[in-house]
Amino acid sequence: MIPSAVTISLVEAARGGPFVYWDDLEAAIREAKELGFDAVELFAPGPDAVDVEQVKGLLTETGLKMAAVGTGAGMVLHRLSLTAVSEDQRTKAKDFVRSMIDFGAAFDAPAIIxxxxxxxxxxxxxxxxxxxxxxxxxELGEHAKQYNVPLIYEPLNRYETNLCNTMAQGVALLESxxxxxxxxxxxxxxxNIEEVGIADGLRDGGQHIGHVHFVDSNRRPAGCGHMDYAPIVAALKEIGYDGYASAEAFPWPxxxxxxxxxxxxxxxxxxxx
Ligand SMILES: [Mn+2]
Structure with a gap:
């Protein structure tokens, strides 16, 4: 069974980005529960942005899980990157990600790069x-290991990175x-932008795929674009995927x-x- 999740952003500077819920974490968790989601995925400004015990209490009360936590605030707020030319900046980027791995671990959740x-x-x-x-x-995957969670690496489309754009490139990086x-x-x-076929791309990723962002072709919620989901779901089934289908989509409408x-x-x- 593939569980469902929905994204919540608390990063004001990312306003306009592809996150379903904004602003009020508690209200978002409660509504996600009401709608029947299994989990939430949190995009927070940093490791100290929320009261961990309070959020853990809310998750326990609602029975929801934390599917994953994002690390993009390191880029959005601090202009940090793991591939900065300056070693000092790369170190700062790794320190930020490490702090978000620790933050996610408090919820037994992996962090996303x-x-x-x-x-x-x-x-x-x-x-x-x-x-x-x-x-x-x-290095960061090793850091996550102590918490018994993986680290999640996301190939992005060509307008967001020129490092890995496809599942095959992601697999090659990991296997190399x-x-x-x-x-x-x-x-x-x-x-949808980078793969020859999305279902084939999922097969390329195979056992390496640990998380799915469930969204439509135009980055609106699933069902609001021209994505053909039947072959996608069939491919996920074929590769034995059992992670989350997490809605990282525009809050449209x-x-x-x-x-x-x-x-x-x-x-x-x-x-x-
Ligand atoms: Mn994504």
């Missing part, structure tokens, strides 16, 4: 950048360094409607699995 991967260029060669990224994934505690995030929006639309699509496509 998305925009923090950065990009090559501006005097940094592609191979050097991939070397920095690979080394960071090894025998990285074992890092899994791939298959974001259907990015895959508004957060509540986006969450409702998502859970309806989730039931339609994953309900029979």
């Amino acid at each position: 998305g925009s923090m991967q950065g990009r090559w260029g501006d005097g940094l060669e592609r191979d050097a950048a991939l070397g920095f990224l690979g080394n960071a994934l090894v 360094r025998n990285i074992t505690n890092v899994v791939l995030l298959a974001d259907l929006f990015h895959m 508004d957060p509540s409607a986006a969450a409702r639309q998502t859970i309806e699509s989730y039931r339609k496509y994953f309900g029979a699995m």
